Amino acid sequence: MKPISTKNHPAWQFAFALRSLREAVGTPTLARISGETGVSISSLSQALGGDRAPTWRVTLAIVETCGGDVGTWRDFWEELQRNVRKPLELPPEIGEEGRNLSAEQRREVAWPRVWERWKRTGIITPPVRAQSEFDLIMALRCLREFRSLSLRDLGRASNYAHSTFGLVLAGEKPITARFLGVFLEACRVYTQGECIAWLQLLATAVPRQKTHAEVAMMRIMGYTPRRQR
Structure with missing residues (x-):
């Protein structure tokens, strides 16, 4: 998967929110988060950098360490997953492509x-x-x-x-x-x-x-x- 380069992409916006959460509690080091949760530093870095949509395990590691509300962040994460995995928006009744579905x-x-x-x-x-x-x-x-x-x-x-x-x-x-x-x-x-x-x-x-x-x-x-x- 190629890294995401646009700030308009949902994964980048999600990463920005994670960085803001981390900064709000004094920016705990990635080494600390990794040590407390068992998630690798490289996975944490990718999640905070917005290169790709993180897994829930990685997201949860950051959220729990930084004192975020797990239920709220789960909703945010599910919305991110829906946005990056959204099926093709194509009315099946219209056009040749629709008929071939x-x-x-x-x-x-x-x-x-x-x-x-x-x-x-x-x-x-x-x-x-x-x-x-x-x-x-x-x-x-x-x-x-x-x-x-x-x-x-x-x-x-x-x-x-x-x-x-x-x-x-x-x-x-x-x-x-x-x-x-x-x-x-x-x-x-x-x-x-x-x-x-x-x-x-x-x-x-x-x-x-x-x-x-x-x-x-x-x-x-x-x-x-x-x-x-």
Whole structure:
């Protein structure tokens, strides 16, 4: 990856904010940050120089050492990742290029608009009305990209192996109501309304999971389903 040379690039602006945070607490040395966090001095230097978008581990090392608010900086970092990895902005219905896009690419080009809605409203509800399990898978991929989570991040935040997340998101393993709940929690989707909206999507997209999704919705709303005799 070539270094970034423009101050208008999101990675450079992010680095400037990190440098400002560091300067606000007396500019602790890179050797000190490295010694306290285990992150290499070269990685810290690259993050502060704006040559490329840093990983969350490197960002966290600087933020924690300099007393920044981890939640706020996580939001900043996720926004940076979305900006540098943003799918091509191309309406799939327009032009020859749009007609040549695959079904997955047609969904992906709409993701930035979904991310903007989620960021603006703070409400993480599904981006589509699902007609199939494929639609739900693409919606989950959109959510994972919004949170900038790797498969290993998802695994660490749950009791599922990261390989399980990979298989489900590749369409090689079925989506269940239980999996969806774990996925949403790992992606920090917590509110009743948000979770119910995703479960409704599951019930429509995967009819065999409709009963399980309805039971999960009842539990979220505080009802205890009766056992079938």
